[in-house]
Amino acid sequence: MPAFKSWLAAATAIGMCLGAAVPTPSSKDLQVLKEKSLASDLLFPVLPCGKFKLEEATIDQMQAAMEAGTLTSVQLVGCYVLRTFQTDLYINSLLQYNPDALSIAAQMDAERAAGKVRGPLHGIPFTIKENIATKDQMETTAGSWALLGSIVPRDAHVVAKLREAGAVLFGKATLSEWADMRSNNYSEGYSARGGQCRSAYNLTVNPGGSSSGSAVGVAANAIAFSIGTETDGSVINPAMRNNIVGFKPTVGLTSRAGVIPESEHQDSIGTFGRTVADAVYALDAIYGVDERDEYTLAQEGKTPTGGYAQYLTTKDALKGATFGLPWQSFWRYADPEQIRKLTALIELIEDAGATIINGTEITDYERIVSPYGWDWDYGTNRGYPNESEYTVVKVDFYNNIKTYLSELENTNIRSLEDIVQFNYDNDGTEGGHPWPQGHPAFYSGQDGFLASLATKGIKDEVYYQALNFTQTSTRNGIDDALTYNGKKLSGLLVPPDVAQAPQIAAQAGYPVITLPAGIHSASGMGIGLGIMQTAYGEAELVKWGSAIEDLQKTSGTPHKRTLPQWRDFLKRNIPVYNVYEGSD
Numbered sequence: 001m002p003a004f005k006s007w008l009a010a011a012t013a014i015g016m017c018l019g020a021a022v023p024t025p026s027s028k029d030l031q032v033l034k035e036k037s038l039a040s041d042l043l044f045p046v047l048p049c050g051k052f053k054l055e056e057a058t059i060d061q062m063q064a065a066m067e068a069g070t071l072t073s074v075q076l077v078g079c080y081v082l083r084t085f086q087t088d089l090y091i092n093s094l095l096q097y098n099p100d101a102l103s104i105a106a107q108m109d110a111e112r113a114a115g116k117v118r119g120p121l122h123g124i125p126f127t128i129k130e131n132i133a134t135k136d137q138m139e140t141t142a143g144s145w146a147l148l149g150s151i152v153p154r155d156a157h158v159v160a161k162l163r164e165a166g167a168v169l170f171g172k173a174t175l176s177e178w179a180d181m182r183s184n185n186y187s188e189g190y191s192a193r194g195g196q197c198r199s200a201y202n203l204t205v206n207p208g209g210s211s212s213g214s215a216v217g218v219a220a221n222a223i224a225f226s227i228g229t230e231t232d233g234s235v236i237n238p239a240m241r242n243n244i245v246g247f248k249p250t251v252g253l254t255s256r257a258g259v260i261p262e263s264e265h266q267d268s269i270g271t272f273g274r275t276v277a278d279a280v281y282a283l284d285a286i287y288g289v290d291e292r293d294e295y296t297l298a299q300e301g302k303t304p305t306g307g308y309a310q311y312l313t314t315k316d317a318l319k320g321a322t323f324g325l326p327w328q329s330f331w332r333y334a335d336p337e338q339i340r341k342l343t344a345l346i347e348l349i350e351d352a353g354a355t356i357i358n359g360t361e362i363t364d365y366e367r368i369v370s371p372y373g374w375d376w377d378y379g380t381n382r383g384y385p386n387e388s389e390y391t392v393v394k395v396d397f398y399n400n401i402k403t404y405l406s407e408l409e410n411t412n413i414r415s416l417e418d419i420v421q422f423n424y425d426n427d428g429t430e431g432g433h434p435w436p437q438g439h440p441a442f443y444s445g446q447d448g449f450l451a452s453l454a455t456k457g458i459k460d461e462v463y464y465q466a467l468n469f470t471q472t473s474t475r476n477g478i479d480d481a482l483t484y485n486g487k488k489l490s491g492l493l494v495p496p497d498v499a500q501a502p503q504i505a506a507q508a509g510y511p512v513i514t515l516p517a518g519i520h521s522a523s524g525m526g527i528g529l530g531i532m533q534t535a536y537g538e539a540e541l542v543k544w545g546s547a548i549e550d551l552q553k554t555s556g557t558p559h560k561r562t563l564p565q566w567r568d569f570l571k572r573n574i575p576v577y578n579v580y581e582g583s584d
């Protein structure tokens with residue numbers, strides 16, 4: 001394993017500067033791991049950062065160490081660089097390192113030394129999905145070579161807010177190219193510019209997407225927290241598969257200005273953390289009204305003064321909670337192992353004092369929930385394009401991408417037509433044509449783009465019917481399921497692996513949180529427990545998410561976040577195996 005050896009040399013060199021001892025696993029240990037195709041912590045140990053234990057460190061712990069003077073932000077950046085050297089050849093979670101990261105960290109250290117601490121994210125390194133614009137030395141391309149060299153007008157609103165909060169932009173995370181809009185059969189986590197991202201839980205399978213590198217990096221302790229985007233499952237799905245917390249807010253809570261779009265009606269900027277608190281600190285930094293995204297105006301009067309972190313709580317809060325299980329709508333599609341493990345966790349939640357109501361269903365679930373897994377064109381596939389989410393997204397993308405491109409400089413790419421032509425002209429890298437003429441990661445070529453192109457962005461009667469139908473039916477459906485005997489439930493508990501659950505929330509524009517809840521035994525990939533809520537129900541998600549997390553951590557249950565096992569760490573298959581459904 002030459003890569004491993006050279007990593008050890010680099011780690012030893014950098015580890016010496018940081019004062020960390022690099023452990024050397026015995027050759028017998030290595031042999032056993034290799035035979036089992038497992039790597040575990042022995043091959044990929046998370047080194048301490050000086051005297052600070054970096055592995056699974058929370059933002060609060062990093063903050064406390066910096067406050068005590070035993071850790072600096074510069075050191076943290078150095079340690080995450082080291083961790084990235086160690087892991088990136090295998091999991092490829094980072095697309096581009098920010099050349100400014102160390103100088104931003106040094107500035108944050110200087111401010112702290114002068115007595116200024118901006119908040120909980122001061123000096124904390126983070127990554128963003130590569131489709132989020134930064135006006136700095138990095139590129140913003142959605143993983144496509146088509147936008148290489150293009151110059152964005154300004155930082156995305158969420159990036160500007162994170163900089164204000166004192167967080168340190170470490171780099172850009174890998175993603176599924178164009179956030180999966182381009183193709184309907186593809187290798188999740190792949191982009192021409194970024195290559196194949198792989199989950200540290202099992203390197204051969206779908207790592208979750210399209211915010212793949214964001215989730216994979218946080219899960220592998222290669223970064224403190226991350227920001228991603230979701231149109232339909234792209235935050236929740238990779239968070240679940242990588243056994244971390246994913247928070248997808250109400251559409252309009254976080255500004256999409258400066259983010260390469262898919263659909264204005266469904267796009268939302270979300271957060272990833274190893275704990276609920278970490279994901280919530282990130283959410284607190286990014287949400288708010290932005291004049292460049294008119295959807296954010298709707299949040300006025302619906303958000304708490306002082307942010308969402310005030311709702312973080314402990315398991316005692318569960319005594320007053322009542323959760324619904326939409327069994328026929330979603331749960332019945334989950335695999336038996338997952339049902340068994342999540343049911344055990346739900347029993348624990350009940351023992352902690354919560355009431356569980358089984359069978360609170362999404363109204364009209366027989367009509368609107370696909371029985372065949374994730375399918376954003378389910379409306380069309382059952383005969384009604386005027387009731388399909390994809391009818392809306394196809395038209396929105398055509399228009400929204402044109403608006404995004406209109407603000408770029410130094411590029412000839414001005415429209416979806418230009419992108420499609422670029423992909424045809426660069427089949428070998430961009431897979432414009434279906435495989436085998438194009439690229440094996442894009443088996444169906446760019447059929448998603450072609451479908452969008454065919455609409456020419458025209459908002460006809462079918463579009464408006466589909467928009468109204470997908471929004472109205474899913475909002476009513478979730479709100480009805482959240483109402484029991486005239487009373488409002490604390491939330492709907494769902495298995496996010498049944499991708500129809502985040503899919504119904506995506507059409508509604510409603511928020512979802514997923515909590516890590518153990519792993520599948522065959523694949524080693526994460527199992528999640530999702531909570532769904534109504535529009536601007538984020539405070540509830542923070543409260544119940546943190547209460548359940550506290551219960552997981554204090555009860556000894558195995559159904560919680562566990563570290564990756566680096567299964568099949570020497571495999572390099574493209575496409576990755578699709579053992580579960582996809583997402584966008």
Ligand SMILES: *[C@@H]1O[C@H](CO)[C@@H](O)[C@H](O)[C@H]1NC(C)=O
Pocket residue numbers: 185186443575
């Ligand atoms: C999707 O691509 C795989 C190869 O990556 C292929 O085996 C499969 O048949 C394709 N599925 C569809 C529905 O075309």
Ligand SMILES: *[C@@H]1O[C@H](CO)[C@@H](O)[C@H](O)[C@H]1NC(C)=O
Pocket residue numbers: 325327343346358359
């Ligand atoms: C919920 O009800 C269904 C029947 O509708 C049953 O199969 C399932 O086991 C129940 N789940 C729990 C957790 O009680």
Ligand SMILES: *[C@@H]1O[C@H](CO)[C@@H](O)[C@H](O)[C@H]1NC(C)=O
Pocket residue numbers: 384386387465466469
């Ligand atoms: C969609 O079109 C069909 C007729 O093709 C109609 O029966 C149905 O009511 C329409 N759905 C909506 C939501 O307008």
Ligand SMILES: *[C@@H]1O[C@H](CO)[C@@H](O)[C@H](O)[C@H]1NC(C)=O
Pocket residue numbers: 465468469472473
């Ligand atoms: C939107 O859908 C709802 C329920 O499906 C329906 O009652 C309403 O008339 C529709 N509105 C428009 C403008 O089509």
Ligand SMILES: *[C@@H]1O[C@H](CO)[C@@H](O)[C@H](O)[C@H]1NC(C)=O
Pocket residue numbers: 036037038202203204205522523524567568577579
């Ligand atoms: C990785 O996941 C695949 C798909 O579930 C599975 O077949 C394989 O055995 C897993 N690898 C290991 C080493 O467990």
